[in-house]
Amino acid sequence: MAAPRYLEIKKRIMKEIEGKPVSTPIASERELAVQFDASRMTVRKALNELVEEGYLYRNKNKGTFVAERSLHKKNTAADSFLKKEETNHKLLYFNVKEIPDAAKRLNLPADELILRAVRLTLNDERPVTIEEIFLPYKSVDYNEMNEINTILDMNPYIQNGRLTQRFIPMLIPSQYSNLLEVKMGTPIIMVDSIIYDPAGNPVALVNLYHNPREKIIEITS
Amino acid sequence: MAAPRYLEIKKRIMKEIEGKPVSTPIASERELAVQFDASRMTVRKALNELVEEGYLYRNKNKGTFVAERSLHKKNTAADSFLKKEETNHKLLYFNVKEIPDAAKRLNLPADELILRAVRLTLNDERPVTIEEIFLPYKSVDYNEMNEINTILDMNPYIQNGRLTQRFIPMLIPSQYSNLLEVKMGTPIIMVDSIIYDPAGNPVALVNLYHNPREKIIEITS
DNA sequence: AAGTGGTCTAGACCACGCA
DNA sequence: GCGTGGTCTAGACCACTTC
Structure with missing residues (x-):
């Protein structure tokens, strides 16, 4: 089976945020959905995993941001x-x-x-x-x-x-x-x-x- | 705000499986969606958290089962x-x-x-x-x-x-x-x-x- | 008023296990 | 061939913040 779409999106977002300073906002879920030509739910799945792994953090009603690199879950x-x-x-x-x-x-x-x-x-x-x-x-x-x-x-x-x-x-x-x-x-x-x-x-x-x-x-x- | 639907479903499933022997299969996601009058995605969100917390485990193409109680994540x-x-x-x-x-x-x-x-x-x-x-x-x-x-x-x-x-x-x-x-x-x-x-x-x-x-x-x- | 993340829906297709 | 979980879509409403 081909790799799921959300994993590819996850990788591309990871590459995108690599090296960016902490607290930099990333594009909104709706924008990312358009960028990747995917549904918002698929983008959310990718983002949720990145948040879970400590690459990003969310701020409700505000946006999603780059997290401190040393804090990736381990x-x-x-x-x-x-x-x-x-x-x-x-x-x-x-x-x-x-x-x-x-x-x-x-x-x-x-x-x-x-x-x-x-x-x-x-x-x-x-x-x-x-x-x-x-x-x-x-x-x-x-x-x-x-x-x-x-x-x-x-x-x-x-x-x-x-x-x-x-x-x-x-x-x-x-x-x-x-x-x-x-x-x-x-x-x-x-x-x-x-x-x-x-x-x-x-x-x-x-x-x-x-x-x-x-x-x-x-x-x- | 009212508690999200998936949390209520989660609680009801937890109550449902409480005391059941390990490896007992639970109803399929589609059945549960009908039972709770919710969409399958909402049921999945509840189930995913229960799997994540160690209450259930999945077996692809087979079903979802009750996990050993002593193994709840801690x-x-x-x-x-x-x-x-x-x-x-x-x-x-x-x-x-x-x-x-x-x-x-x-x-x-x-x-x-x-x-x-x-x-x-x-x-x-x-x-x-x-x-x-x-x-x-x-x-x-x-x-x-x-x-x-x-x-x-x-x-x-x-x-x-x-x-x-x-x-x-x-x-x-x-x-x-x-x-x-x-x-x-x-x-x-x-x-x-x-x-x-x-x-x-x-x-x-x-x-x-x-x-x-x-x-x-x-x-x- | 516009934008955000959080939740939810009612469908769909896929790969795989099993009878 | 049917049922399962895994993925995906294209919408929707909500509560909240910011302007």
């Missing part, structure tokens, strides 16, 4: 999973066994087999995060078992599903101190995440141990 | 500011002076006067959070100076504005250890927040020191 907690440019993963360890605690949190019987993987995320050679990933073994596609990185790619799940994250303060676990190059006794944040499918069934459990020097958790909403 | 970091039932604030301290560091982060000249207030949030008598609030003194309405709690109510700003939060791991500051009833040396999370107006101008700076026993930071998205 939830870097979810970004933890997303692969950036200079970021790569190094698998440290994985096995399959019963892990009752993890099974419980995945709504599974305690004796269910769990795939546990531990990997290190590096950004430009510097250690950023240790990830402990717990997956129900039965959900793993056997054809992919030789390509463990495909299995551990959480993006597809997060796209359509939902994410609950708990931020836990702790001292760095001793076994990760060297790997993250963080001194023993340093306070860190461990992000305890459960990924759900749209219906609310748990799909994966992930614990992220962040190196506070390299990974600042910042959320803009 | 960002408890912003909730930190919202007054709950059993929650109340106890003002510990406030004054007005130059605070160059705070002024800088509020995009003000270093010699600008800053109102600094420190208060303790209690939940059912238990200490939950210490809040350090920094406001440009010139933005304070003098008529309100005798009602400091009105000034420190951040809700109106957050409603229409934007929020950037950084999550900082640290050991509990010694001066807050007793107040929060947290042992010295305990790792905690400090949430460093800046509240902006829609155009991106900083309005307030707030540091939240969370008691990890009482305040679990949890985000569902």
Whole structure:
């Protein structure tokens, strides 16, 4: 299917406002509809998304304006999973066994087999995060078992599903101190995440141990 | 103005699905439009918000379904500011002076006067959070100076504005250890927040020191 | 009075899933 | 072939601000 009209309009408006000073007014919805030869509702859909994402803001009865660029919405907690440019993963360890605690949190019987993987995320050679990933073994596609990185790619799940994250303060676990190059006794944040499918069934459990020097958790909403 | 039609429809659908098991299909958009004697676009607006908030999920070409209740979207970091039932604030301290560091982060000249207030949030008598609030003194309405709690109510700003939060791991500051009833040396999370107006101008700076026993930071998205 | 965003309507076509 | 959600249209009225 061709890309929807409103997405094209959205892109063109984004290009249009790029570099404009904060609070610059943009054309009214009716004008934009004429410019783009689209209905006002379609233009509104594009504008609504741009407002939602923090590129624009509205002022009722007055107009729509360019917002501060640094305030584009960002939830870097979810970004933890997303692969950036200079970021790569190094698998440290994985096995399959019963892990009752993890099974419980995945709504599974305690004796269910769990795939546990531990990997290190590096950004430009510097250690950023240790990830402990717990997956129900039965959900793993056997054809992919030789390509463990495909299995551990959480993006597809997060796209359509939902994410609950708990931020836990702790001292760095001793076994990760060297790997993250963080001194023993340093306070860190461990992000305890459960990924759900749209219906609310748990799909994966992930614990992220962040190196506070390299990974600042910042959320803009 | 009367409440918009779509909000009423939204409420009625929420009541309708309340208590229904996960994955129960609801009526199609066209049926609902007939039921509520509204256009399909209006029904869609109501449904879209319910999906956005995590009450429903869609399955293209199949239908719309009830989502897991525990997965309603919640960002408890912003909730930190919202007054709950059993929650109340106890003002510990406030004054007005130059605070160059705070002024800088509020995009003000270093010699600008800053109102600094420190208060303790209690939940059912238990200490939950210490809040350090920094406001440009010139933005304070003098008529309100005798009602400091009105000034420190951040809700109106957050409603229409934007929020950037950084999550900082640290050991509990010694001066807050007793107040929060947290042992010295305990790792905690400090949430460093800046509240902006829609155009991106900083309005307030707030540091939240969370008691990890009482305040679990949890985000569902 | 003119212009703005917010809401609403009564249609329409599309791609896709399913029987 | 029918039903679904996703997109789109060409209008309309409202409350409000600005001139």
